[in-house]
Amino acid sequence: MADVLTETVLPEDLKRFEKIYHEQLYKNDVTPKAQFEYAWCLVRSKYPADIQKGIVLLEELYKTHEEGHRDYLYYLAIGTARLKEYSKALNYVRSFLAIEPGNQQVITLQQTIKKKMEKEGLVGMAMAGGVVLAVGAIVGVGMAIAHKVKS
């Protein structure tokens, strides 16, 4: 229970769609549907390696299957955002909105990604602040020791 960038696929669901995809791959006859369903599950995995694999499958679909372009762009944006590749994710969002400017679902995704970036940006700054304090403390201790040695 979370949002589109944090909810995760259940392992049994991922396995089910993986099996269908692999069976078709074995016969050298993968349908866009099977590949998309598998990729859709992969980009919702908690493992970055799965997400990466899902992105590769979606990129391949995007090149070969024009009919599903909007679906592939949307899930490419989600996959890259989940890998914290935010500028890539926002590029996919922008490409989508260039074709369908008023799409509320994609505008919402754009806001969700930006909010996440902001949040992580603040966390990053807080961490940097912590480092400065720690360095300050070490320098302080060093000076105190130096002072002691001198006296």
Next chain:
Amino acid sequence: MSAGPYNYSYIFKYIIIGDMGVGKSCLLHQFTEKKFMADCPHTIGVEFGTRIIEVSGQKIKLQIWDTAGQERFRAVTRSYYRGAAGALMVYDITRRSTYNHLSSWLTDTRNLTNPSTVIFLIGNKCDLDAQRDVTYEEASKFAEENGLMFVEASAKTGDNVEEAFLETAKKIYQSIQDGRLDLNAAESGVQHKPSQPGRNNLSNDQQGNKDNCAC
């Protein structure tokens, strides 16, 4: 600080299901934004929305998964049914086919959710009464036979939209109060958020480290 990070005490998971073009996303948008989306493109996969409501003085956060109605998404959207506390099943009163498919949606819902899941039937687009293709009585009878709650609503005018979402929550809350819904069950679709435990431990630890410092 008296207020924790949660300003609600429960989370309920909802799903919205039904044929494509019946207005599922418009109902969600009307409920979360109080606005009607005139040009609503087909949803891709699933969409997500939240709103905090109040039932019997308790703040409840609704986490709503709005599923795409197009057939090609159906295999994967089924995995979102699991653990839903409420299911809003929508048809379009001006298109009979969307009503005829309800039994298939209902079968899916019953198979993939748990017995305590509240299923609410919504006949959307009731503002288009002149083009009506399904009578109120007929749908009402279907709902009664299958133990569903039911209203006709309009995502366009907002009629009965709040009611559908709120009545579902009331019914879920009632199930919790009656003990019919087990909060500890993995797939109840309900999370209870007790008061914030506080973060004193962390600062105490840091304090301790400082005191141990040899200088």
